[in-house]
Amino acid sequence: MPEHGVTGERQSISREIAELARMVVDVGRCVVLTGAGISTESGIPDFRSPGTGLWTQVDPMEILSATAFRTKPEAFYQFILRLCDSLRAAESNDGHRAIARLEEMGLIDVVVTQNIDGLHQRAGSRNVLEVHGHLRTGTCVKCRRSYDMGFVLDVVRRGSLPRCDACKGLIKPDVVLFEDPLPVDFVLAQQAVIESDLLIAVGSSLEVAPVCYLPGLASRLAIVNLMPTSYDSRAQVVIHARAGLALAALAEAVRLESGGNSHSEQEDSRNSPGDIE
Numbered sequence: 001m002p003e004h005g006v007t008g009e010r011q012s013i014s015r016e017i018a019e020l021a022r023m024v025v026d027v028g029r030c031v032v033l034t035g036a037g038i039s040t041e042s043g044i045p046d047f048r049s050p051g052t053g054l055w056t057q058v059d060p061m062e063i064l065s066a067t068a069f070r071t072k073p074e075a076f077y078q079f080i081l082r083l084c085d086s087l088r089a090a091e092s093n094d095g096h097r098a099i100a101r102l103e104e105m106g107l108i109d110v111v112v113t114q115n116i117d118g119l120h121q122r123a124g125s126r127n128v129l130e131v132h133g134h135l136r137t138g139t140c141v142k143c144r145r146s147y148d149m150g151f152v153l154d155v156v157r158r159g160s161l162p163r164c165d166a167c168k169g170l171i172k173p174d175v176v177l178f179e180d181p182l183p184v185d186f187v188l189a190q191q192a193v194i195e196s197d198l199l200i201a202v203g204s205s206l207e208v209a210p211v212c213y214l215p216g217l218a219s220r221l222a223i224v225n226l227m228p229t230s231y232d233s234r235a236q237v238v239i240h241a242r243a244g245l246a247l248a249a250l251a252e253a254v255r256l257e258s259g260g261n262s263h264s265e266q267e268d269s270r271n272s273p274g275d276i277e
């Protein structure tokens, strides 16, 4: 996008960004909930954006379901192989980096992500709850032994199905498939949202259950998303813009709003030796 376009885009959301920056600085606990939309600027398509969304090309319910894994494991693993190759090529973007910066400043407590791409961690976020799992490891469906996905994918590349060394059970990637129960991270995410003062939902249609119920548990809600969501009318701040642009602007506005002082810096100064009587 030409520079004047970006400037115009930034100006059009400046009021909302300033408002959200004030909230982030003023509230106590802030949780960020991200969806596939935060990673589209890293070249990973989301599910529902018109034209480019994965949903328009394949039906994820058909391929990424527990039934598909059980009944058509070869096709399932060919899809996982292509997915892992494309995710490995992707880099974190301004949106992931801005969130990591706000976490580093002590202003974001937890990042709850529906994504399986690991880009928050690669950008430097440390407290990440992956409510749909991840693709770093796989687990034997029979004896629960854990395997590195590098090993699993090498087997698939050689044209075989990945089986457990110990019991020959099929190895399943540690992603949450359609029909699977949610991992413990989802329970922790629910708790984090209930205890938070502000939830910022970024790049999610907020349509996938049960994650779509999380915004309903938040005491205050902000939304950063290209398209409108069903929660827009309940949010205190709504920003319809690219996540990379909006979050980079937010991190900068927060820095100015807090006078360059983050919660952790304020905490440090409160705990400095000079304060001890």
Ligand code: NAD
Residues within 6 Å of the ligand: 034, 035, 036, 037, 038, 039, 040, 041, 044, 045, 046, 047, 048, 049, 053, 054, 114, 115, 116, 117, 132, 202, 203, 204, 205, 206, 207, 208, 224, 225, 226, 227, 241, 242, 243, 244
């Ligand atoms: P979704 O596809 O339902 O919605 C994505 C939303 O992001 C859309 O409303 C779209 O308008 C918005 N969006 C797209 N690009 C954006 C941008 N640059 N900035 C701001 N907003 C943008 O995604 P979802 O709500 O996360 O649910 C889909 C499910 O798909 C999730 O469960 C997730 O696990 C899975 N998924 C993950 C990845 C990934 O790991 N990167 C990719 C595709 C799908």
